[in-house]
Amino acid sequence: MSRTAYSSSYRFRSGSDPLAAILQPPPNETPAEREERHKQEQEAKKRSDNIDRMIRETDRRNRKRKTVKVLLLGQSESGKSTTLKQFQLLHAPAEFRAERLAWRFVIYLNLLRSVRRILEAIAPDADSVWSTFDDTDDIDNVEPAAIVIRAPRGSKPRHAQPNASPDYERYMKNFRPLFELEQQLISQLSDRDENTDDEATHLPPQTQAWANAMTPVSNGLSRVASEGSSPPVFAVKSISQSLPPPPVSPTADGELSVPTTSNWKKVFAFGRAQNPKYAHSGELQGWWEDPHDPVHIMNRFAPLITELWRDPKVRRLLTERRVLLEESSGFYLDEIDRITATRYFPTDEDVLKARLRTTGVTEHVFKLNDPGTREIPLDWIIYDVGGARHQRHAWAPYFDNVDAIIFLAPISAFDQVLVEDMKYNRLQDSFELWKLVVSNSLLGNVNLILFLNKCDLLKKKLQNGVKLKNHLHTYRGPNDFESVTKYFKNKFGAIHQSYTPNRTRELFVHFTSVTNTRTTRTIIMSVRDAILHTNLKNTALM
Numbered sequence: 001m002s003r004t005a006y007s008s009s010y011r012f013r014s015g016s017d018p019l020a021a022i023l024q025p026p027p028n029e030t031p032a033e034r035e036e037r038h039k040q041e042q043e044a045k046k047r048s049d050n051i052d053r054m055i056r057e058t059d060r061r062n063r064k065r066k067t068v069k070v071l072l073l074g075q076s077e078s079g080k081s082t083t084l085k086q087f088q089l090l091h092a093p094a095e096f097r098a099e100r101l102a103w104r105f106v107i108y109l110n111l112l113r114s115v116r117r118i119l120e121a122i123a124p125d126a127d128s129v130w131s132t133f134d135d136t137d138d139i140d141n142v143e144p145a146a147i148v149i150r151a152p153r154g155s156k157p158r159h160a161q162p163n164a165s166p167d168y169e170r171y172m173k174n175f176r177p178l179f180e181l182e183q184q185l186i187s188q189l190s191d192r193d194e195n196t197d198d199e200a201t202h203l204p205p206q207t208q209a210w211a212n213a214m215t216p217v218s219n220g221l222s223r224v225a226s227e228g229s230s231p232p233v234f235a236v237k238s239i240s241q242s243l244p245p246p247p248v249s250p251t252a253d254g255e256l257s258v259p260t261t262s263n264w265k266k267v268f269a270f271g272r273a274q275n276p277k278y279a280h281s282g283e284l285q286g287w288w289e290d291p292h293d294p295v296h297i298m299n300r301f302a303p304l305i306t307e308l309w310r311d312p313k314v315r316r317l318l319t320e321r322r323v324l325l326e327e328s329s330g331f332y333l334d335e336i337d338r339i340t341a342t343r344y345f346p347t348d349e350d351v352l353k354a355r356l357r358t359t360g361v362t363e364h365v366f367k368l369n370d371p372g373t374r375e376i377p378l379d380w381i382i383y384d385v386g387g388a389r390h391q392r393h394a395w396a397p398y399f400d401n402v403d404a405i406i407f408l409a410p411i412s413a414f415d416q417v418l419v420e421d422m423k424y425n426r427l428q429d430s431f432e433l434w435k436l437v438v439s440n441s442l443l444g445n446v447n448l449i450l451f452l453n454k455c456d457l458l459k460k461k462l463q464n465g466v467k468l469k470n471h472l473h474t475y476r477g478p479n480d481f482e483s484v485t486k487y488f489k490n491k492f493g494a495i496h497q498s499y500t501p502n503r504t505r506e507l508f509v510h511f512t513s514v515t516n517t518r519t520t521r522t523i524i525m526s527v528r529d530a531i532l533h534t535n536l537k538n539t540a541l542m
């Protein structure tokens with residue numbers, strides 16, 4: 001009977017549903033076969049139910065999994081890339097450390113740049129022009145500068161004693177091979193060659209805006225203004241007659257930068273010409289056995305670099321002309337022997353301090369746990385942008401969908417001018433930029449975290465007697481660290497209060513020195529929790 005039923009059913013469905021026909025039991029099925037078939041069908045259903053459950057679970061996890069997008073903003077040299085490196089060090093230490101060897105070349109270039117800056121500062125033509133200009137010179141004739149030198153406020157430039165001048169010509173002659181090395185390293189960094197994939201590592205072209213803004217002057221030196229009636233600022237042309245022109249100089253300040261598509265870390269990961277003895281194993285060693293590795297020239301020239309750096313006549317000129325090496329890559333000069341050692345391997349701190357200007361926007365993904373559940377991993381996407389003026393047009397597309405902005409204002413830069421606009425004070429630029437960010441209606445619901453950065457340099461500067469009120473005329477308070485930082489916090493806070501489209505938005509302010517790993521680690525953790533907390537609150541409100 002049942003067999004018939006199956007048969008009739010089979011017949012009935014066979015015409016309309018071919019799949020059903022295939023699934024039908026055979027017409028002559030015995031009870032034992034039937035039992036076996038039921039068993040198999042039950043197991044198949046169990047497997048299918050399991051798969052369904054797994055799919056539902058994955059869906060649920062995916063729905064819960066969040067992506068937190070953070071944008072790092074601020075002017076050039078405010079510390080954005082350094083902050084990103086701190087994120088890497090905290091949340092992806094293995095990747096950070098795997099890249100350390102590649103940074104060796106950037107560190108060499110930073111060191112060579114410092115040498116170049118010293119030589120430019122002590123050049124005899126710099127001295128002659130130093131005595132040529134006075135406070136009434138035309139401030140509009142500006143050349144791109146490699147060095148910014150400020151005269152003491154209200155004073156005429158002092159003339160160097162001829163017998164007290166450093167031996168510039170001898171240094172120049174002896175350093176020539178180092179400039180050749182600089183040239184080589186740069187061309188390796190910018191090479192599109194057999195070591196790379198198809199990614200370009202070329203250097204960005206000099207911008208037209210920059211070229212237009214700069215009017216050449218005949219003697220190679222010019223005077224530029226910083227802010228208001230602040231002390232006169234002198235700029236030394238980077239391409240002097242005797243000093244070979246910097247091989248990379250997109251803005252003629254000798255700053256090194258590579259585009260975001262660059263493959264340089266891969267190219268330099270094991271040294272340019274890794275010793276074949278070690279190449280097959282991929283071991284991070286052996287570069288010192290390669291006679292072409294730059295370490296050998298660096299090592300040979302270490303005593304000469306030390307001599308230049310410790311030369312009292314050089315020091316006197318640098319102090320007199322207020323060449324601010326400690327605000328760029330000058331810190332490597334204090335550790336020449338370690339940095340130029342044959343088996344030098346960059347430390348975390350060396351990498352954090354290495355300066356490579358960002359061009360474009362770079363995206364970095366980190367996996368973090370939600371501190372609320374400690375279970376759900378979150379994708380954090382951090383965008384690092386180029387902060388120079390001509391780079392800022394690239395920021396806006398990232399304003400959509402961003403959860404938080406970390407804005408960096410280097411408050412030590414109150415007596416400096418922008419490299420890309422030497423008539424513009426850097427602090428003023430930070431105020432303006434901050435105003436633009438806080439007033440942007442697209443960013444009205446975005447968490448804002450303000451890093452008042454370079455506090456270590458600010459403290460040193462104030463202790464050295466540099467007066468904030470000479471550069472920021474509205475400042476009336478004492479010139480100590482406490483009062484000055486409090487003032488900056490209030491000033492940035494007031495701009496936010498006045499211009500924000502969302503008055504209920506909370507502003508998180510931190511005093512930072514982002515090259516300091518210990519303090520920055522704590523700050524990053526609190527920033528992370530604050531972002532997640534407000535995100536959760538916002539999600540709950542929706």
Ligand SMILES: Nc1nc2c(ncn2[C@@H]2O[C@H](COP(=O)(O)OP(=O)(O)OP(=O)(O)O)[C@@H](O)[C@H]2O)c(=O)[nH]1
Binds near residue numbers: 077358385453
């Ligand atoms: N002493 C000190 N140096 C800092 C601090 N923050 C950044 N620096 C140094 O300042 C230089 C510039 O920092 P970056 O992080 O490259 O600046 P950036 O904002 O990414 O600059 P762009 O890529 O040009 O937009 C680097 O040499 C850093 O090591 C700080 O808090 N203290």
Ligand SMILES: [Mg+2]
Binds near residue numbers: 081357
């Ligand atoms: Mg950067």
